[in-house]
Amino acid sequence: MPESRVHSRRHLLLGGAAVSTGALLTACTSNEPKDQKPATNAGPAADDKPGAPVTIGFAGPQADHGWLNAINENAKRRAEKYSDVTLEITEGSNDTAAQIGQVQTLINKRVDVLVVLPADGKALTQVGLQAMKAGIPVVNLDRIFASPQAYRCWIGGDNYGMGLNAGRFIGEKLKDKKDATVVELAGMDSLELTRQRTQGFDDALKNYPNIRKVARQAAEFTVESGQAKMAQLLQAQSKFDALWNHDDDQGVGALRAIAQAGRKGFLMVGGAGAKSAMDAIKADDGVLKATVLYPPTMAASAIDLARALGQKKGVGGMAELEIPASITLYSAVVTKENVDDYLPTGFS
Template identity: 85%
Template sequence: MSALTSRRGLLFGTAAVSAGALLAGCTSNEPKSGKPATSDQPAADDKPGKPVTIGFAGPQADHGWLNAINENAKNRAKQYSDVTLEITEGSNDTATQIGQIETLINKKVDVLVILPADGKALTQVGLKAMRAGIPVVNLDRIFNTPQAYRCWIGGDNYGMGLNAGHYIGQKLKDKPEARVVELAGLDNLELTKQRTQGFDDALKNYPNIKKVARQAAEFTVESGQAKMAQLLQAQKKFDAVWNHDDDQGVGALRAIEQAGRDDFLMVGGAGALSAFQAIKQDNSVLKATVLYPPTMAASAIDLARALGQGRGVGGLAEYEIPASITLYSAVVDKNNVDQYMSTGFR
């Protein structure tokens, strides 16, 4: 995958900030200054156990969400006195990332956490680790076969669209002939198709609402501004817009402000700090965002530690950790934004 396409791959209500709650019982393409926010939830079980060395391999942190992934992993590992974290520099070049993972395999780490730049391309190295007796926690972008990982944990792209659609649907359910538009991400990515499908499926529950336009952007501020400007020019009146990504949403909000429009509501996606701040200030069209939480990396460390210590996770009756965990895509609006503020990424 190229740097541009190596993107990460919520019904209503408040969900746990990360899968860490269970264990306890989709950004700009340019680096930004400031410390990425991470989960402030306590570690699931900080009572020391068997020492575990966890190898962590992710792609290059060339935008906010991936940088937050790395920070969540590192900060979670620091909470455990029995965990040693071996973290690679990360790369969007698949050959380089494969080499980094092979180095971790040769070091005989106890467990691997891998967020592949390209799940398909890195499947073989996942298989290699598993065959070497090193369990793999596959983070977000999934390998081609379950044989390449012991556990998968990641976000819910379909759920993002579904919950965005239901949120908008509830806001517009009493408005006759309501019109909505969609500012999607890269159309060549499966995750974009899943987000659109979820959104469309949700809108089927609201016969008074019609989606009248859709533009695909590129998950960048610049593309968000350009594509939103096109939507505003083509659609003189609509009631809501769902934007797949909070970073391209920064550009979208610029275009909306430049056009002098405030006659609709906007729902974002992912959970950027800038979106949370705008929602809290409540002085723009942005009223909510649906999460794709980078705190999944902290939960991946919890799972890797449990694997290395040969135990399950609290809150479940089984002796083993699950084979897969799909995180809930919570809707964040002014009613619950304070709860999630610390997890917003820059």
């Protein structure tokens, strides 16, 4: 799963899914925008005419997770929308040394721009610095390099915001229930992103004194781990009112464990935005009532930004001549009421 930087004042907080050089996403002005529909990866704006040819090198980790596979697919599909873009894509790897070698190969090919989702942001910082020193601008995707000198632009998700919005959703659902209890199925505790999601969730619950978190289990972002750890939670907790699950892939396993135990009487909120989760939310015949987005369409946005850099353009909808230094995507909450809007962004 992705690991990103905690949001900061230097980040531009954006709502929706993808940034186009023809139309910048509208910034969110509230936690629950009512009239604005999310952008989809439908392609560049009609008035975004072809420009100078740009060769973009794309290096991501191994697609061994639904979200990571969606990252690669979004990048490929977005590049195909542009007649002036050539995409040089590497074979994804979770081996740091292998990915460094792949990025160095792209540097040696003298691509115009690099888009890199590092397997380990800290470990790949040096190769980012190498590219920038060679005059190749880098779009750092999601997992952040250790130095801002290693990239021209960072774009990624808001892990703290995921937990915050999950906590707010659950809090509003349970605000009138006396002595409400919640449990948490987290991701991998070795990752900063997991700690950020938990912190956001805990901070949101501070606004609801009637709600207590009574248990937490960390899984590993897999179906198998989700099922095993959820089974442990269910055995330990005979009753609770809500479950916050960090990841929709491990949520598939969690739902299996819940079904096997025959448990009902609580609501579940997932994370990331898998199509299977959105389908379950739309059907509304189980415990899963919402999922908080961590949109893989950020890879499509990264291609847009790389194209703009290669063509020395700014981003449409902004007054500045240059693209932003940092963009944080908004963690929208998908519910039965808005799921049809977001289904096109769901990943398998």
